[in-house]
Amino acid sequence: MKALQNLFDNLKPNFEKGGKWEKFHTLYEGHRTIAFAPDLITGSKGTQIKDAVDLKRVMITVVIAMIPALLFGIFNVGHQHFLATGMEATFFDKVLIGLISVLPILIVSYAIGLGTEFTFCVIRNHPISEGFLVTGMLIALVMPPNVPLWQVALATIFAVVIGKEVFGGTGMNILNVAMTARAFLYFAYPAQISGDQVWTYLGDKTPVDGFSGATALAVAYTAGVEGEPVTKALAEHNTLIGDGLFSFSNLFIGLIPGSIGETSTLMALIGAVILIGTGVASWKIIVSGFAGAYAMGLILNLFAANEYMAMAPQYHWVMGGLAFGIVFMATDPVSAAQTEAGKWIYGLLIGVLTVIIRVTNPAYPEGIMLAVLFMNVFAPLIDYYVVKANKKRRLQRATV
Amino acid sequence: MSKTVKLKKGFDIKLVGKAEKQLADFQSAKTFAIKPTDFPGMQRPKVTVNEGDTVKAGTPLMFDKALDKVQYVAPVSGEIVEIKRGDKRKLLEIKILADSKISYETFDKFAGSSLQSLSRADAIAQMTKGGVWPHIIQRPFGIVANPDDTPKAIFISAFDTNPLAPDYEFTLQGEENSFQAGIDVLAKLTSGKIHLNINADVQTPAVFAKVNGVEVNKFSGPHPAGNVGIQIHHIDPINKGDIIWTVSPFGVCHIGKLFLEGKYDATKIIAVTGSEASKTGYVKTYLGACVDTLVDGNLKQNHVRVISGNVLTGERINRNGYLGFYANQITIIPEGDYEEFLGWVKPSTTKLSFHKAIGLLSFLNKGKEYVVDTNTHGEERPFVVTGVFEKVLPMDILPTYLFKAIISEDFDEMEELGIYELVEEDVAICEFVDPSKNELQGILRNGIELLMYS
Numbered sequence: 122m123k124a125l126q127n128l129f130d131n132l133k134p135n136f137e138k139g140g141k142w143e144k145f146h147t148l149y150e151g152h153r154t155i156a157f158a159p160d161l162i163t164g165s166k167g168t169q170i171k172d173a174v175d176l177k178r179v180m181i182t183v184v185i186a187m188i189p190a191l192l193f194g195i196f197n198v199g200h201q202h203f204l205a206t207g208m209e210a211t212f213f214d215k216v217l218i219g220l221i222s223v224l225p226i227l228i229v230s231y232a233i234g235l236g237t238e239f240t241f242c243v244i245r246n247h248p249i250s251e252g253f254l255v256t257g258m259l260i261a262l263v264m265p266p267n268v269p270l271w272q273v274a275l276a277t278i279f280a281v282v283i284g285k286e287v288f289g290g291t292g293m294n295i296l297n298v299a300m301t302a303r304a305f306l307y308f309a310y311p312a313q314i315s316g317d318q319v320w321t322y323l324g325d326k327t328p329v330d331g332f333s334g335a336t337a338l339a340v341a342y343t344a345g346v347e348g349e350p351v352t353k354a355l356a357e358h359n360t361l362i363g364d365g366l367f368s369f370s371n372l373f374i375g376l377i378p379g380s381i382g383e384t385s386t387l388m389a390l391i392g393a394v395i396l397i398g399t400g401v402a403s404w405k406i407i408v409s410g411f412a413g414a415y416a417m418g419l420i421l422n423l424f425a426a427n428e429y430m431a432m433a434p435q436y437h438w439v440m441g442g443l444a445f446g447i448v449f450m451a452t453d454p455v456s457a458a459q460t461e462a463g464k465w466i467y468g469l470l471i472g473v474l475t476v477i478i479r480v481t482n483p484a485y486p487e488g489i490m491l492a493v494l495f496m497n498v499f500a501p502l503i504d505y506y507v508v509k510a511n512k513k514r515r516l517q518r519a520t521v
Numbered sequence: 522m523s524k525t526v527k528l529k530k531g532f533d534i535k536l537v538g539k540a541e542k543q544l545a546d547f548q549s550a551k552t553f554a555i556k557p558t559d560f561p562g563m564q565r566p567k568v569t570v571n572e573g574d575t576v577k578a579g580t581p582l583m584f585d586k587a588l589d590k591v592q593y594v595a596p597v598s599g600e601i602v603e604i605k606r607g608d609k610r611k612l613l614e615i616k617i618l619a620d621s622k623i624s625y626e627t628f629d630k631f632a633g634s635s636l637q638s639l640s641r642a643d644a645i646a647q648m649t650k651g652g653v654w655p656h657i658i659q660r661p662f663g664i665v666a667n668p669d670d671t672p673k674a675i676f677i678s679a680f681d682t683n684p685l686a687p688d689y690e691f692t693l694q695g696e697e698n699s700f701q702a703g704i705d706v707l708a709k710l711t712s713g714k715i716h717l718n719i720n721a722d723v724q725t726p727a728v729f730a731k732v733n734g735v736e737v738n739k740f741s742g743p744h745p746a747g748n749v750g751i752q753i754h755h756i757d758p759i760n761k762g763d764i765i766w767t768v769s770p771f772g773v774c775h776i777g778k779l780f781l782e783g784k785y786d787a788t789k790i791i792a793v794t795g796s797e798a799s800k801t802g803y804v805k806t807y808l809g810a811c812v813d814t815l816v817d818g819n820l821k822q823n824h825v826r827v828i829s830g831n832v833l834t835g836e837r838i839n840r841n842g843y844l845g846f847y848a849n850q851i852t853i854i855p856e857g858d859y860e861e862f863l864g865w866v867k868p869s870t871t872k873l874s875f876h877k878a879i880g881l882l883s884f885l886n887k888g889k890e891y892v893v894d895t896n897t898h899g900e901e902r903p904f905v906v907t908g909v910f911e912k913v914l915p916m917d918i919l920p921t922y923l924f925k926a927i928i929s930e931d932f933d934e935m936e937e938l939g940i941y942e943l944v945e946e947d948v949a950i951c952e953f954v955d956p957s958k959n960e961l962q963g964i965l966r967n968g969i970e971l972l973m974y975s
Binding site: 292 | 878938
């Protein structure tokens with residue numbers, strides 16, 4: 122390691138004031154602090170020791186929590202590919218196809234995102250922040266496997282610049298950066314991120330006759346409109362490629378078409394266990410998010426104006442990206458509510474809104490994206506009232 | 522009504538190097554100093570002695586022009602050897618070379634029982650003249666109190682939950698009479714109560730066991746349960762316009778001794794602590810002692826930091842620096858100016874953390890004592906992680922919002938969010954656990970100064 126340290130030391134003069142790459146000193150610091158935790162010490166006043174945690178470790182914890190979803194996503198892209206094309210395949214074939222589809226998206230997301238981030242850091246002369254470690258992975262996981270790479274690049278640039286850097290960088294943004302990327306694609310290039318054709322990676326193969334690439338949410342919505350019980354419609358969907366594609370257990374495990382990382386509720390829950398166990402994400406948001414979706418499902422059951430509304434609420438948990446969104450998107454501490462009481466309300470409303478959007482809005486079969494963005498915007502308002510209540514308690518105390 | 526308060530929030534920082542409960546044989550210090558920088562809020566210190574003057578213990582050395590009644594006096598008798606100034610002639614230290622036998626200025630002497638009939642004016646006159654007044658700290662702001670104010674209550678925390686904190690049972694042994702006398706004097710100063718807050722979890726030290734004239738409250742829980750600011754919040758919180766005074770137990774004894782003995786006796790037992798001290802223990806010295814005799818020859822290695830006070834609220838001093846006025850201990854820990862390969866992700870059982878993020882395993886072993894150095898373990902960042910400060914600050918306060926209000930200099934918000942209830946030591950634990958490595962104590966002091974001076 123001494124050699125690497127020496128390499129950095131040799132490069133250092135170039136980045137110091139007066140050096141030829143002075144402008145890029147923030148990049149130098151950024152890379153050096155990734156290789157080596159810095160040799161900074163506490164000041165002469167203030168705490169003389171500091172906790173061993175730092176933001177890099179917090180962020181890498183989130184990345185690790187997403188790895189089950191990523192690995193499963195890679196497998197599932199391959200799995201769906203062979204289901205759709207009707208070919209027999211081994212586990213390794215599936216993983217290989219998955220890698221061919223997913224890796225380029227992941228690489229583009231990270232490379233373009235970090236490039237944008239570095240450019241901004243150099244221009245604005247602020248330190249490279251570790252936030253994109255998480256964002257880069259999230260963006261890849263919420264993309265459909267068929268998305269064109271240039272769209273991934275464009276969405277990433279849009280999200281990093283408009284979603285984050287214009288507000289002042291990490292910690293200052295209002296909207297979740299990864300959701301901003303997805304929403305950008307959704308509204309700018311709807312053909313490539315909605316409908317029935319984008320969720321299954323086909324490559325140059327053609328699907329079997331009569332194959333439908335529709336997601337469970339789309340099937341459920343159509344069933345609602347046509348007055349057919351949703352569970353029946355799900356059970357009967359795509360039976361030509363095998364029974365029970367949309368059975369509850371399959372939905373839960375995530376062997377269904379969808380965005381790369383969002384299909385598996387199980388993997389999202391494993392991520393949730395890591396995030397809650399390490400204390401990195403707020404369990405309040407996760408619990409209240411699932412509770413909100415369930416409660417809203419129950420309320421809709423009472424009205425049951427159509428078959429979709431009458432669907433058992435637990436199906437909302439396993440369909441679409443609800444679990445992934447609640448676990449990894451809603452819990453982003455910067456864009457979520459920041460007060461403890463606010464987190465309950467924020468999570469609950471995300472769950473509620475997701476189900477409302479799913480059931481009532483024909484244009485958006487998936488509600489979690491808009492629900493998270495919507496609540497991102499409202500989180501400061503929730504906090505405002507929680508903070509106000511705190512101030513009020515303090516004032517009332519004075520008169521006693 | 523005395524109260525029992527159980528606190529759950531907080532974090533005990535367990536470090537290697539607790540002081541052994543015995544008087545260790547260190548050479549006594551030769552020089553002593555009084556440092557204006559120990560007193561936040563001191564604006565224009567004026568020195569009243571010259572280099573070469575001889576002083577007695579209790580002779581005034583300086584005062585603050587903004588609060589000129591209050592004298593800061595010599596802890597020992599001897600010769601003024603140096604008046605040290607820094608940039609722009611800022612006064613840093615007044616150093617005294619101590620006599621081998623201390624001689625004292627004389628003040629009025631009272632028998633314990635006659636303190637009851639002492640008038641408030643006489644009490645204040647003797648305290649301000651006799652050098653013990655700076656023990657009285659005003660909340661809000663954490664500054665030396667103004668003798669013209671009357672506080673609504675006086676608070677004394679009878680236990681210290683800071684890392685490696687000395688045990689009052691040991692440092693105040695045999696001080697029962699002076700503590701009671703101090704309480705009797707303090708009783709003249711407030712229209713309200715004197716609250717003595719003891720630790721519910723351990724046996725009360727003898728010095729606090731039979732005190733008259735105080736309201737005893739019990740607190741239990743992890744650090745910062747022993748911080749007087751936390752205790753005030755739960756007993757008699759500070760609102761805008763309120764004034765509360767706080768005194769440390771040593772300060773109370775010191776005040777008591779001035780009245781009982783008629784002299785400024787600055788004797789103090791302090792603790793020598795920290796993982797890098799070969800020999801830990803207690804040592805009897807005077808306020809403002811030079812630490813060189815405690816440090817020289819007492820180090821396990823040479824690359825260390827000497828701290829006047831504890832690791833959360835103390836201050837880095839030189840190896841021949843001086844103990845702060847309020848410091849009850851010195852702490853010696855390793856310096857941390859090294860790079861660590863992939864240190865931000867490597868799993869570790871030897872790094873202390875409040876958190877449980879990947880690789881931080883100290884939560885598995887709650888009882889273990891850690892060697893912690895001065896490395897920051899990361900660079901400063903904007904606030905990102907939320908809800909952490911709330912887990913370690915047992916007050917109904919929203920620290921992140923308060924810090925943001927201070928950074929944006931929003932006066933109304935600062936007041937409404939409770940800045941009057943806090944001083945640096947209360948948020949020190951937040952500063953320790955902060956993943957974004959902000960200097961929260963400094964930020965808070967900035968906010969306090971904004972409110973005080975504008």
